[in-house]
Amino acid sequence: MNKIFLICINILIASISKAQFYMGVQSSYNIAVQGRTLGDFLLIDGSFSNTTNDNVFKDKRSSFGGGLKFGAIIGYQVNQYIGIELNSNFHKTNQVSTKATEGNNTTNMSMNGNIISLNPALVGYFFNGNPKIYSKLGIVYNSGKFIYNYNLKTASNQESYSYNLNKGSALGLSFSFGADWKLKQRISIRTELCYISANYYPKKAYLEKYEENGQNQMPSINPKDFEITYSKSGNSDGEYYGSALGEGTLLRPQIPMNGLGLNVGVIYLFRKK
Amino acid sequence: MGGFAKKSYNIHSKNRYMKIQSNCLLIFLIALPNLIYAQFYLGASSSANIGVNGRSLQEFLLIDATVNQSAFENTLIEKKASFGGGFLISPLIGYQANKHIGFELQVGRYKTNTVSSTITYNNPSDDKVSISMSGKVFTIRPSIIGYIYKSKPLIYAKLGANYSNCEFTTQTSRQKNQTQTSILINGGQSLGISLGIGSEFSLTNRIYLRTELGYVHANYFPEKGTFTKYDVNGVNQLPNMSDKQKTIHYVKEGNVEQTYLGAALDAGTHLSPQIPISSFGLSIALIYKFNKRKTKS
Numbered sequence: 001m002n003k004i005f006l007i008c009i010n011i012l013i014a015s016i017s018k019a020q021f022y023m024g025v026q027s028s029y030n031i032a033v034q035g036r037t038l039g040d041f042l043l044i045d046g047s048f049s050n051t052t053n054d055n056v057f058k059d060k061r062s063s064f065g066g067g068l069k070f071g072a073i074i075g076y077q078v079n080q081y082i083g084i085e086l087n088s089n090f091h092k093t094n095q096v097s098t099k100a101t102e103g104n105n106t107t108n109m110s111m112n113g114n115i116i117s118l119n120p121a122l123v124g125y126f127f128n129g130n131p132k133i134y135s136k137l138g139i140v141y142n143s144g145k146f147i148y149n150y151n152l153k154t155a156s157n158q159e160s161y162s163y164n165l166n167k168g169s170a171l172g173l174s175f176s177f178g179a180d181w182k183l184k185q186r187i188s189i190r191t192e193l194c195y196i197s198a199n200y201y202p203k204k205a206y207l208e209k210y211e212e213n214g215q216n217q218m219p220s221i222n223p224k225d226f227e228i229t230y231s232k233s234g235n236s237d238g239e240y241y242g243s244a245l246g247e248g249t250l251l252r253p254q255i256p257m258n259g260l261g262l263n264v265g266v267i268y269l270f271r272k273k
Numbered sequence: 274m275g276g277f278a279k280k281s282y283n284i285h286s287k288n289r290y291m292k293i294q295s296n297c298l299l300i301f302l303i304a305l306p307n308l309i310y311a312q313f314y315l316g317a318s319s320s321a322n323i324g325v326n327g328r329s330l331q332e333f334l335l336i337d338a339t340v341n342q343s344a345f346e347n348t349l350i351e352k353k354a355s356f357g358g359g360f361l362i363s364p365l366i367g368y369q370a371n372k373h374i375g376f377e378l379q380v381g382r383y384k385t386n387t388v389s390s391t392i393t394y395n396n397p398s399d400d401k402v403s404i405s406m407s408g409k410v411f412t413i414r415p416s417i418i419g420y421i422y423k424s425k426p427l428i429y430a431k432l433g434a435n436y437s438n439c440e441f442t443t444q445t446s447r448q449k450n451q452t453q454t455s456i457l458i459n460g461g462q463s464l465g466i467s468l469g470i471g472s473e474f475s476l477t478n479r480i481y482l483r484t485e486l487g488y489v490h491a492n493y494f495p496e497k498g499t500f501t502k503y504d505v506n507g508v509n510q511l512p513n514m515s516d517k518q519k520t521i522h523y524v525k526e527g528n529v530e531q532t533y534l535g536a537a538l539d540a541g542t543h544l545s546p547q548i549p550i551s552s553f554g555l556s557i558a559l560i561y562k563f564n565k566r567k568t569k570s
Contacts, residue, residue, distance in 0.1 A: 034465070034490060036547040044544075057544050059525040081422050124421035124430055124470075126373050133373075135419055135430045137470060173488060175468045177419075177432060195466060197326065197490045197551075233337075233350035240533055251336075251349045254328040258490070 024073040026087070026190065026265030032094050034197070034258035035063030040244035041148060041253065042109050048102040064113050064146070065196055065259020066094030073190075073265060075123070083123035085136065091115040091144075093257070108151045113200075115144035115257075119174055131179035132188075140198050142170035142257060148205075148245065162209040163245060165202040168230070170257055172198025180267060190265035200255040202230050205245070312369045313563040316483070318379065319362045322554030324386050326490065327355030332537035332546045333443055334404045339393045356408050356441070357489060357552025358386030365558065367418070375418040377431065382411045385441075385550070401448045408441035408458075410550060414467050414489075431469035431487075437550060438462055439493045442501075443538065455502035456521070456538060458495045463550060465491025473560065483558040493548040495523050500540070 037044055037059050045058035071089030078084065095112035121138025145166035152159045178192030207226035210217040228245070230252035244253040329336055329351050337350040363381025370376065387407040394400040416433025441458040471485030498521030503510040511519065521537070523545040529536075537546045 034492060036492065037544060039544075055529055056527065057529050059544055081428070124419075124428070126419045126421055133419075135421075135432070137430070137468070173468075173490075175432065175466075195468075197466075199326065199328070234348060235346055236349040251329060251331075251351055 020077045021270040022073075022075050022077070022188075022267050023270075024075075024190065024265050024267035026069075026071055026073055026089075026192075026263050028069045028089075028192075028194065028261040028263035030066050030069065030094075030194075030196075030259040030261030032063035032066035032256075032258065033195075033260050034065075035061035035256050038062045038096075038111075038253075038255070039241045041111060042100070042150075042242040042245065043096050043098050043111060044100070044241070045098050046100045048100065060096070060098060062096040062111075063256040063258050064093040064096070064111075064200070065198070065257045065261075067092050067112075067259075069117075069261070069263075071117075073267065077123070077125070080128050081125055083125065083134075085121050085123050085138075087117075087119040087121070087138075089117045089119070091117055091142070093146075105152065105154045107153075109149065111146055111148045113144055113146040113255075115142045115200075117142045121174060121176070131181045133179050134177075136174070136176040136178070136192075136194075138174040138176075140170070140172040140174045140196050142172070142198055142200060143168075146200070146202065146255065147208075150245075158211075158213050160209070160211050161207060163205045163228075164208045165205040165255075167204045168200055168202035168252075170198040170200035170255075172196060172257070176263075178263070186269045188267040188269065190263065190267055192263040192265070194261045194263055196257070196259050196261075198257045200257050201252045202255070203252070204229060314367045314369070314481075314560050315563075316365045316367075316558045316560035317362070318365055318381075318483070318485075318556050318558035319360070320485075320487065320554045320556030321360055322358050322383075322487075322552040324355030324358035324549070324551065325488075325553045326357075326551035327353035327549050330354045330388070330406075330546075330548070331534045332543075333406055333548075334392065334402070334445070334535040334538065335388050335390045335406060336534070337390050337392070339395060341395050352388070352390055354388040354406075355549040355551050356385040356388070356406075356410070356493075357491075357550045359383040359410075359552075361412070361554070361556075363412075365560075367560075369418075369420075372423050373420060375420070375429075377416050377418055377433075379414040379416075380412070382409065384409055398449070403446045404443065406441060406443040408439050408493075408548075408550075410440075410493075411438045412436065416467060416469070425475060427473040427481075429471055429473070431467070431471070431485075433467040433469075435465040435467040435489050435491050436462065437465070437491060437493060439495070439548070439550065441493075441495065441548065444502075445538070451504070451506045453502060453504045454500060454538075456498045457501050458498045458521075458548075460496030461494050461523070461545070463491045463493040465489055465551070471556075479562050481560040481562065483556075483560055485556045485558070487552075487554050487556060489550075489552045491550045493550050494545045495548065496545070497522060498538070 069089040069091045075085035093113040097110040100107045118141045121136040127133040148163040176194040180188040205228035229249045234249045361383040365379040367377035385408045389405040392402045413436045416431045422428035467489045469487040473481045500519040522542045
C-alpha cells in the first residue's frame with residue numbers, strides 16, 4: 001500500500017514539475033451557426049395578404065452566437081498532458097433583422113443581445129513544443145439581456161416599440177482547438193478555433209419604449225400590462241406566431257446562441273513551480 | 274524588352290517551382306519519421322445516447338397541455354424534445370497518421386427515443402389527444418483525432434462532422450370519434466458537429482478496447498410529410514383523400530398558413546421545421562489494429 005502511495009506521489013511530483021499558471025486577455029470574432037426560424041419572436045421574413053389569406057414566409061435561421069467577444073483568461077497547466085482554464089467574456093451578439101410587408105405597410109423587426117459568459121474548460125495538450133497545440137472541452141454559462149425592436153410603418157402612422165428580455169441564462173458546451181506561440185520566455189500569442197453550443201431561456205421581458213408617430217406612449221401604459229413572464233409551465237396563450245411578445249405569462253422561448261469563432265489572445269506565463 | 278521580361282519571368286517561375294519542390298521534399302522528410310506511427314484500424318462500436326439540447330416542439334404538438342375552450346385558458350407545460358437518444362451500433366474505420374493525429378469514419382443507424390405528449394380539452398366537451406413521435410436515423414461521422422496521451426491508455430479527443438438522413442413518424446390518437454393518424458416525415462438532411470473524448474486499452478497486441486464520451490449537435494430539417502394512416506371510428510379514410518390532402522411539403526420559403534400550434538402536421542405547404550437530434554452518449558468499441566507501416570530509417 002505504502003509503495004503504491006509513494007509511486008503516486010512520485011508521478012505527481014514529476015507531473016507538477018511541468019505545472020504552470022498563466023493569465024491573459026483575448027478577443028474573438030464569431031459567426032452564428034445552427035440557428036432556426038424564431039417564429040415566436042416574428043423573426044421571419046414574410047409578406048401577408050389579409051384578403052386572400054396568403055402568407056408567404058421565408059425561412060430565416062437565427063442564432064445569436066455571432067459577434068465580438070472580449071475577455072480574460074486564467075489557467076493552470078497541471079502537467080504536460082492536461083490543464084484547466086477559465087475564460088470570462090463580454091459578448092455583443094450579432095443582430096438578426098427581418099421585414100414583413102402587408103400591402104403598403106412595412107414592419108421591420110430586429111433582435112440582438114449583450115451577454116456575459118463564463119467558460120471553465122479542461123485542456124488537453126497534443127504537442128508541447130512551440131507552438132503548443134491543445135484542445136479544450138468546457139461548459140459555457142451565459143447571462144445577459146436581449147433587445148427586441150419592432151417598427152411598423154403605414155401610410156399615415158408609425159409605431160415602434162422595444163422589449164428588454166432578461167433574467168435568463170444559457171448553459172451549453174464549448175469545444176476549442178488552438179495553438180500557443182511563444183514570443184518570449186513568458187509571453188505567448190494564442191490562436192484558437194472555438195465552437196459553442198448553447199440556448200438562452202429568458203425569464204422576463206419589459207416594454208422599454210413605445211412610440212406612436214414619435215410620441216412617447218409609455219406614460220399612458222400601466223407597466224404591468226406590458227410585462228411578460230416566461231415560465232416552464234403555465235397558463236399560456238402562446239398559440240400563434242409572435243406570441244413570445246404578447247403580455248402575460250408565456251411558455252419560455254428558446255433563443256439559440258450557437259457560434260463558431262476565431263480567438264486571438266496574449267498569454268503571460270508565470271514562473272514554473 | 275518583352276522577350277527579356279518573358280525570359281526573366283520563366284527563370285523566376287522555374288526558381289519558384291524548385292523552391293516549392295524543395296519545400297515539399299523537406300515536409301516529406303520531416304513527416305517520414307512520424308510515419309512509423311501510422312496505423313490502420315477497424316472496429317465496431319456500440320453507444321447508449323440521451324437526447325440533449327431539445328426544445329418544445331409546439332409545431333408538432335409535442336407539448337403537454339390542458340385547454341379550456343370556453344374560458345380560452347390554455348395551460349402549457351414545457352417539454353424539451355430532442356431525438357438524439359437511442360442505441361447506436363456502428364462499424365468504424367480509422368487511420369492513425371502519426372503520434373499526434375489520426376482520422377476516423379463511423380457509420381451507423383439507430384432508432385431514436387420516443388417523445389410523447391397529451392393535450393386535454395375541458396369544456397365544452399371533454400376530449401383528449403395523445404401524440405408521439407420517434408424516428409430512424411442513418412448517420413455518417415468523419416472526424417479528426419488528436420492524441421493527448423500516447424502511452425497506455427491512449428487518450429484522445431475527436432472533432433468531426435455529423436451527417437444524418439432521417440425518417441420520423443408522428444402518431445396522434447384523439448378520443449373524440451376515435452381518430453387516429455400517422456404521418457411519415459422524411460426527405461432532407463442534417464449536418465452537425467460531433468465531439469468526443471476517449472481512451473483505448475490494449476487487450477492483446479492487436480485488439481483494443483475503447484471507451485468514449487461523445488456529443489453531437491445536429492438538427493434535422495425535413496422536406497416532406499405523408500399521411501400513412503387516417504382512421505375515424507375504425508374506418509380508414511385514406512382512400513377518400515386526395516394526394517394533396519395526404520401530403521405536407523416543408524419548404525424554406527413559400528405560401529404557408531403556419532400561424533398556430535401543431536401547424537407542421539397539417540396538409541399543405543409549411544416552413545421547414547427544425548427537429549433537434551443532439552445527443553450525449555457513452556460508447557464502447559472493440560478495435561483491431563493492422564500492421565504498422567515500416568519505413569526505412
